[in-house]
Amino acid sequence: MELIDFIMLFFALAFFRWWWHRWSKTGGGAKNLPPGPPGWPIVGNLFQVILQRRPFMYIVRDLRLKYGPIFTMQMGQRTLIIVTSADLIHEALIQRGPQFASRPKDSPIRLIFSMGKCAINSAEYGPLWRSLRRNLVSEMISPLRVKQCSWIRKWAMEAHMRRIQREAQENGFVEVMSNCRLTICSILICLCFGAKITEERIRDIESVLKEVMLITLPKLPDFLPVLTPLFRGHVKEARKLRKKQVELIAPLIRNRKAYVDSDGKCGDPEMVSPIGAGYVDSLFGLEVPGRGKLGEEELVTLVSEIISAGTDTSATAIEWALLHLVMDQEIQERWLPVPNSPPDPTETFAFTVVMKNPLKAVIVPRSI
Ligand code: HEM
Structure with a gap:
């Protein structure tokens, strides 16, 4: 050299x-x-x-x-x-x-599900952001509404207890997370549409919304947009999933609209909440300055957002609480009724929480 x-x-x-x-x-x-x-x-x-x-x-x-x-x-x-x-x-x-207050730019896949950022968690700071948040606070999570809808939680908890008692008798153990997700989802669906729908439909909605959550998680092109062409298949898959989501949720919106428009006289047996008590009722009349009334697809996005936001978070909180019960078996003793006390009908069923494997907590009934 x-x-x-x-x-x-x-x-x-x-x-x-x-x-x-x-x-x-x-x-x-x-x-x-x-x-x-x-x-x-x-x-x-x-x-x-x-x-x-x-x-x-x-x-x-x-x-x-x-x-x-x-x-x-x-x-x-x-x-x-x-x-x-x-x-x-x-x-x-x-x-x-x-x-x-504004969130970063949405990826092409997230834009499909948010209908161009028409969701509480993705709207740009401005009139839409303000209208959607104000509406959520007054129509969904105000103390008055929470109190008014306590019967929904009671109804869902009774159904939950019946379901896990049946499962425990049939299998000897109870699947915790799937039951909790189903119960939380049934509460949120009832809060959104004012309707009690079949368990099968609740399960379908829950599973599609979970798929939506997974497909919208950040992927490589969110950080390196030059790679977007390599992920075209994902966008196609997302469009298919969006179609499925709309097909599942839109009929519930239409049924509620017919109920509201007929002043409750259309005789739909699924409708259980009075007019005005469903979250979607408030969205029918919502006028966003500079944008006008919301369309059906936007309503699908907004109610799906509530059901997704509430289901996964609440289920995770319960999972966390159960983990602590598994790790601290002594705390569970406090659930048992006091010996020789008169039987309390609400305490006729006790459980031991054990971990069947690291991912699946199960609760096993025990005699009291
Ligand atoms: C233990 C239960 C819950 C936890 C830990 C939780 C936590 C959170 C967190 C951390 C965010 C912010 C997400 C972000 O910035 O990207 C959020 C947003 C949100 N949550 Fe919850 N949440 C819970 C239950 C619920 C329930 C039951 C509902 C519906 C009734 C709900 C509706 C929403 C909505 C609409 C947003 C979007 C608002 C925004 O992005 O600022 N959440 N939640």
Whole structure:
């Protein structure tokens, strides 16, 4: 190798080192972002996260120790600012709420299901955002409405107890999560449509909405849009699923509309809540400034959002509580009635919560 080759090689390596250093830096820049873990050029921290094959939350927990309560992660073309302290979260979401109220751009798949961001969780900060949130608070989660709809929870819990007693007698154990999801979903469907529908239809809705949730989870093209053409099949699959979702939910909307329009006189036996008590009733009349009335597909999106948002979260909270019961068997003793006390009809059935395998908690009935 001649001297000139050495010099060229030296400059090439020095240039590469400078380029790598420049492009692997996370944070800083013209926007003065908080510093974060150095990434790789172009893809940033994306593959470092993927290759760890751990839940994102655990990765954030480790990085927080090194970079403090606020840091930047460069995930492909998407920049994430991770905020982990209560004070900073309060500043961002409450004190400077309007500035951070809009969500990032939706992927093509999410746009199919959100009908162009016509959902509470994805609407841009503006008139639609305000109307949908105000409507949710006054029509769905106000203390008055929660109290008014207590009979729905009571009805669903009675059906739940009957179902698990039957299952326990037939199988000797009870599948916890599928029963909980079914019960929560039946409550949310009744809250949304004011209707009691068959268990089979509730199961269909629950399973389709779960598929929707899975297909809309962030995928590679959400971070590296240049890869979108490689994922065209996913978009096709998403359109098919959307069709299935509309076919399942739209008839419930139409039935409720007919009930409301006929002033409750159409005699639909499924309708159990008075007019005005269903979430969808409030959406029929909702006029969004600059957008007008909502169409049927938009209603499908909005009621699906409530059912999905409520089912998975509540079921996960129950799963978490059951895990603690499994780990602390002594707590379960407190469920047993006091010995020699008069029989209480609500306590004629007790369970021991055990873990059948790491993924499936089961509750086993015991004699009392
Ligand atoms: C234990 C139960 C629940 C937990 C832990 C929970 C938690 C959350 C969290 C963390 C978010 C924010 C999601 C995000 O920013 O991307 C959220 C949003 C939402 N939740 Fe819940 N939720 C629960 C139950 C429910 C129920 C029962 C409903 C319906 C009646 C509901 C309706 C919604 C809606 C509509 C949103 C979207 C609003 C927004 O994005 O700001 N949630 N929930």
